[in-house]
Amino acid sequence: MDVIVCVKQIPDPETPAAAFKVDEQAMQVLPAQGISPVISPFDAQAVEAALRIKDTAGEGAVHVISLGPDSARDAIKHSLAMGADEGYHLKDSVFDGGDAWTTALALSKAIQHIGMPDVLIFGRQAADWDQGTVGSIVAELLDLPSATVLRGAELNGDRLIVSRVVADGFETIELPTPCALTISNEFGDPRYPQLRQIMQAARKQVTELTAAELGLDPTEVGAAGARVQMHALYQPTSDVDVEIIEGDSPEEKAAGLVNALREAKIL
Amino acid sequence: MAARILVFGELDDDGLTAPTLELLGGASRLSAELGGSVALALIGVDLASAASQAGPAGADTVYTADAASLSGYQTDSYLTVAQGIVEQDAPSVILMAQSSMGRDLAPRLATRLGSAVIMDSLALEVDGDRVKATRSCYGGNARQVVTVQTDPQVITVRPKSQDPLEADASRAAEVITVDVAEPMLRAHTTGKEQAESEGVRLEDAEIVVSGGRGLGGPEAFSDLEQLAGVLGAAVGSSRAACDLGWYPPSQQVGLTGSVVSPTLYLAIAISGASQHMAGCGGSKNIVAINKDPDAPIFGFSRFGIVDDYKKVLPALESAFAAVLE
Numbered sequence: 256m257d258v259i260v261c262v263k264q265i266p267d268p269e270t271p272a273a274a275f276k277v278d279e280q281a282m283q284v285l286p287a288q289g290i291s292p293v294i295s296p297f298d299a300q301a302v303e304a305a306l307r308i309k310d311t312a313g314e315g316a317v318h319v320i321s322l323g324p325d326s327a328r329d330a331i332k333h334s335l336a337m338g339a340d341e342g343y344h345l346k347d348s349v350f351d352g353g354d355a356w357t358t359a360l361a362l363s364k365a366i367q368h369i370g371m372p373d374v375l376i377f378g379r380q381a382a383d384w385d386q387g388t389v390g391s392i393v394a395e396l397l398d399l400p401s402a403t404v405l406r407g408a409e410l411n412g413d414r415l416i417v418s419r420v421v422a423d424g425f426e427t428i429e430l431p432t433p434c435a436l437t438i439s440n441e442f443g444d445p446r447y448p449q450l451r452q453i454m455q456a457a458r459k460q461v462t463e464l465t466a467a468e469l470g471l472d473p474t475e476v477g478a479a480g481a482r483v484q485m486h487a488l489y490q491p492t493s494d495v496d497v498e499i500i501e502g503d504s505p506e507e508k509a510a511g512l513v514n515a516l517r518e519a520k521i522l
Numbered sequence: 523m524a525a526r527i528l529v530f531g532e533l534d535d536d537g538l539t540a541p542t543l544e545l546l547g548g549a550s551r552l553s554a555e556l557g558g559s560v561a562l563a564l565i566g567v568d569l570a571s572a573a574s575q576a577g578p579a580g581a582d583t584v585y586t587a588d589a590a591s592l593s594g595y596q597t598d599s600y601l602t603v604a605q606g607i608v609e610q611d612a613p614s615v616i617l618m619a620q621s622s623m624g625r626d627l628a629p630r631l632a633t634r635l636g637s638a639v640i641m642d643s644l645a646l647e648v649d650g651d652r653v654k655a656t657r658s659c660y661g662g663n664a665r666q667v668v669t670v671q672t673d674p675q676v677i678t679v680r681p682k683s684q685d686p687l688e689a690d691a692s693r694a695a696e697v698i699t700v701d702v703a704e705p706m707l708r709a710h711t712t713g714k715e716q717a718e719s720e721g722v723r724l725e726d727a728e729i730v731v732s733g734g735r736g737l738g739g740p741e742a743f744s745d746l747e748q749l750a751g752v753l754g755a756a757v758g759s760s761r762a763a764c765d766l767g768w769y770p771p772s773q774q775v776g777l778t779g780s781v782v783s784p785t786l787y788l789a790i791a792i793s794g795a796s797q798h799m800a801g802c803g804g805s806k807n808i809v810a811i812n813k814d815p816d817a818p819i820f821g822f823s824r825f826g827i828v829d830d831y832k833k834v835l836p837a838l839e840s841a842f843a844a845v846l847e
């Protein structure tokens with residue numbers, strides 16, 4: 256049972272709001288001082304899902320792919336330390352300025368380059384742009400059945416039984432292989448690599464691939480190939496001024512709040 | 523060139539869902555500017571009565587793909603039918619709700635059509651022949667304004683971000699029945715587990731009482747439920763509380779949970795992380811109870827109480843009960 260997981264390195268989503276800054280002119284998020292980028296949390300869960308599927312199967316390999324600048328290597332290394340077998344780093348300046356479409360196109364070429372696995376796993380969304388489309392776009396490009404926003408994925412013979420989080424509960428879906436899945440946070444905590452595993456990961460292979468090696472023309476990827484254009488990036492401002500309800504006792508504060516709500520005609 | 527906007531609608535027990543009515547309202551406003559018309563696509567079973575709501579809600583045309591095999595959303599079957607409707611209608615803009623269906627269907631459909639998608643837009647605006655969408659990103663810390671440069675422009679829209687039209691019974695939409703072939707399913711939905719939801723639905727509630735990690739344990743959620751009972755409110759929770767197993771994930775509010783915009787959002791022992799605010803920032807009034815005067819939640823709140831929730835909650839429940847008699 257071979258699994259490919261796509262992982263992305265992103266600015267730490269737990270960056271305190273006060274340390275989060277954008278350059279509106281350049282339409283870019285500025286790296287926060289002293290806070291290192293991390294593997295997108297849902298992607299670590301995707302790696303966890305892949306490792307469990309491989310464990311159940313008792314054979315096979317987990318390969319990880321990341322498209323991005325030098326720092327993307329850390330997301331691959333993290334996945335290898337978790338237990339993945341081999342990494343692929345799609346690194347090329349022609350990828351710069353791309354969007355979900357160009358990313359998915361490059362990932363799909365890389366998947367074909369590596370060889371179609373039995374299962375392809377993504378995070379539900381990369382926790383930078385919060386779009387949640389790359390998994391479905393790759394699935395469509397490779398003509399695979401897909402199931403998205405999963406809290407569980409289990410191998411049963413040569414089929415996958417997955418649990419999809421929907422608005423009013425959960426759906427059970429059965430898929431044949433090969434198929435594509437996206438993993439949500441309800442999946443649970445991913446394993447955290449220990450020092451020994453981090454050291455072992457240093458010896459695992461990471462292959463770098465360029466656009467040309469994937470058979471992609473520079474006009475198809477990066478800013479040139481993008482289908483979505485950004486016109487502005489800014490930080491929203493909150494314009495409410497809080498009124499703290501004072502009082503000598505909890506009872507006074509509670510009564511004060513109820514009064515305030517009634518006066519403001521909220522109740 | 524007249525611009526056609528095609529809305530993919532959804533149904534519940536009462537007919538068209540509230541987000542569908544909102545999409546038709548939003549589509550009507552955009553189409554007035556773009557100079558075009560609005561179509562609604564309904565995929566499912568027993569669609570006749572919902573289809574009759576389409577005209578009054580703002581659609582000029584309604585497509586119905588009505589078949590027993592389409593009784594619930596499944597990627598493979600809905601995608602094929604949706605593609606057929608798009609090919610027949612040739613819209614320049616496609617709108618869907620940011621719902622369980624929209625999340626799954628929109629990116630695949632956009633790709634199949636040779637185009638691209640923008641997810642979860644908060645505001646839409648016409649710019650030439652493009653629809654500019656404003657959306658939240660970086661866990662609610664930033665907003666971006668984006669357009670799809672290819673056609674059709676596929677956009678999913680956050681519930682409650684557009685206003686429905688006043689229903690106009692004198693308007694009728696032309697109904698076009700879509701032929702549905704026996705679907706080719708690769709992935710099969712084999713079961714459904716309904717989240718146990720007592721009381722008011724989170725998304726519909728006028729008042730939401732939410733609890734976070736600062737509650738210290740699952741027991742406190744029963745106290746919140748009791749307070750919610752007094753207020754006729756729904757109970758929500760932060761992801762931290764859900765991850766700890768204190769409250770079901772279906773009640774999580776935030777970026778990866780429900781998006782709520784009640785009149786009153788009562789945040790109890792919740793710090794106000796951006797990813798939580800991404801789900802409740804649209805509330806008309808936020809009230810926070812937190813023992814830390816510097817908790818970020820106060821920056822979003824109209825009123826606040828700085829104290830241990832354990833002391834405030836019982837007093838608050840009696841105070842509410844007294845005035846709501």
Ligand SMILES: Cc1cc2nc3c(=O)[nH]c(=O)nc-3n(C[C@H](O)[C@H](O)[C@H](O)COP(=O)(O)OP(=O)(O)OC[C@H]3O[C@@H](n4cnc5c(N)ncnc54)[C@H](O)[C@@H]3O)c2cc1C
Pocket residue numbers: 268269296382661733734735736737759760761762763774775776777778779790791792793794795796797798801811812813814817829830831832
């Ligand atoms: C990609 C991603 C997605 C996420 N999605 C979501 C999401 O959808 N929803 C979500 O909620 N979070 C989400 N998070 C997590 C989010 O970043 C925060 O970690 C989480 O919201 C914190 O929950 P909390 O406020 O309950 O806990 P904490 O941040 O720990 O805050 C607890 C608060 O309780 C207060 N407190 C403690 N004791 C008391 C007391 N006795 N009385 C009164 N106050 C007290 C404390 O002062 C503190 O402010 C996401 C994170 C990431 C990275």
Ligand SMILES: Nc1ncnc2c1ncn2[C@@H]1O[C@H](COP(=O)(O)O)[C@@H](O)[C@H]1O
Pocket residue numbers: 261262263295297298301320321322323355358362376377378379380381382384385386387388389390
């Ligand atoms: N640059 C990338 N490299 C590898 N995988 C990616 C990349 N961008 C997105 N993905 C994958 O696609 C998922 C959804 O991303 P997105 O559609 O950007 O929210 C992520 O959780 C990853 O699994």
